[in-house]
Amino acid sequence: MDLNLREAILYNIAQNNQEELEATISDxxxxxxxxxxxxxxxxxxxxxxxxxxxxxxHMIESLEHGVQQANTDQ
Structure with missing residues (x-):
């Protein structure tokens, strides 16, 4: 069985609108x-x-901040 996880994920969200995509991420x-x-x-x-x-x-800076915050929270 050849399962391409990336393709399966993209297929599952292909018809999602912005609200559905946001809900998926939030959940x-x-x-x-x-x-x-x-x-x-x-x-x-x-x-x-x-x-x-x-x-x-901007994403890298946000990620760096998040990693630093996660390390101080531990």
Whole structure:
């Protein structure tokens, strides 16, 4: 069986509107389930590919801040 996880995730969200995409992300983040991580990775990949250099830099800065915050919360 050849399962392409990326294709399956994209297929499952192909018809989603903005509200549905936001709900998917919010549910995955709030739920904190490990099984949701691959899906979030695919969504991030889509965002990254569609972003210009300035937006990518902003995401990296946000990520850096989030990582630092997560480390101080532990």
């Amino acid at each position: 995955a983040v709030q739920g904190g389930e490990e099984k949701m991580l691959p899906g979030l990775g695919v969504l991030f990949e889509l965002i990254w590919k569609q972003s210009d250099t300035e937006n990518k830099q």
